[in-house]
Amino acid sequence: MSTEMKTLCPSANHKEVDAVLFAVVGGTPERPDVAYLDQTQPITDEILQLAGEVDPTEVFRFAAPCATTGCQHFNGEQSSCQLAAKVVTLVPMAVAKLAPCAIRSTCRWWQQEGVAGCQRCPQVVTLNYAPSEAMRTAATEHLSP
Secondary structure, three states, X not given: XXXXXXXXXXXXXXXXXXXXXXXXXXXXXXXXXXXEEEEEEEOOHHHHXXXXXXXXXXXXXXXXXXXXHHOOOEEXXXXXXXXXXXXXXXXXXXXXXXXXXXXXXXXXXXXXXXXXXXXXXXXXXOOXXXXXXXXXXXXXXXXXX
């Protein structure tokens, strides 16, 4: 990634341009728990192979420059990520105390939602086949204006 500070999406796909690895998903499918890396890592074939036979976005969290209007979750009129807003509105806190995070200073969710976004982040899995009802609603339904 260039030295220019870009706002990062914390729920990106590893195939995005300038994507980096920033966390590993643990826990269970019903209760995921993200562990954050001390530093972001470039995406390599070796890292992707660690996912085994599952999609890397099931077991890793990747960040990439926010696509803004190129993303289904971005509201151009409000210049905001609706996924972050819905997660904060609909999903209960996962933690009260924030863990150190290598992307926090450039994270769209942090910039937009502050502590509330980070308190829910440890339970976010980009590709989740068993999301909670709240997480499913946050990912698929639009907020009322």
